[in-house]
Amino acid sequence: MNPLVPRKTFFEGLKTINDFVTPYIDDALRLTPSELENKNKSEEGYTFLHALAGFTRDRKMLRDQLVAVLLAGRDTTASTLSWVFYELARNPHVVAKLREEIINQVGLDRPPTYENLKNMKYLQNMMSETLRIYPSGKPSYVC
Numbered sequence: 001m002n003p004l005v006p007r008k009t010f011f012e013g014l015k016t017i018n019d020f021v022t023p024y025i026d027d028a029l030r031l032t033p034s035e036l037e038n039k040n041k042s043e044e045g046y047t048f049l050h051a052l053a054g055f056t057r058d059r060k061m062l063r064d065q066l067v068a069v070l071l072a073g074r075d076t077t078a079s080t081l082s083w084v085f086y087e088l089a090r091n092p093h094v095v096a097k098l099r100e101e102i103i104n105q106v107g108l109d110r111p112p113t114y115e116n117l118k119n120m121k122y123l124q125n126m127m128s129e130t131l132r133i134y135p136s137g138k139p140s141y142v143c
Contacts, residue, residue, distance in 0.1 A: 017067060025062050028053040076136040083134040084127065097122055 036054040
């Protein structure tokens with residue numbers, strides 16, 4: 001039997017994933033159940049992992065659920081961003097307006113915050129319109 005992915009490559013990939021998620025799991029498990037219970041969804045830094053850690057302290061379950069969420073969003077996010085960049089390439093006036101909004105909200109010398117992203121209405125409208133025209137999860141030939 002000839003496997004599609006050689007075992008060595010497969011296990012190296014698993015190690016990479018585990019090395020990435022383990023510190024986040026460790027951070028969540030450092031919090032006591034009462035600390036997790038006192039955290040709430042509106043608190044900065046509250047994550048899906050905190051909610052999971054409040055439900056279970058099983059390291060394997062936390063890892064499996066976290067990886068599932070990370071991988072589940074990969075394809076739809078990649079598809080949506082591909083369509084966004086396609087439309088931006090076709091519409092330089094949209095790029096100019098979006099760039100102006102980013103400079104006004106964030107500037108040129110720092111990454112955007114969650115609050116900045118919430119305040120960028122043109123960006124939100126552009127993303128919504130892209131999803132309307134090219135819904136993720138649906139093959140483009142169906143649209």
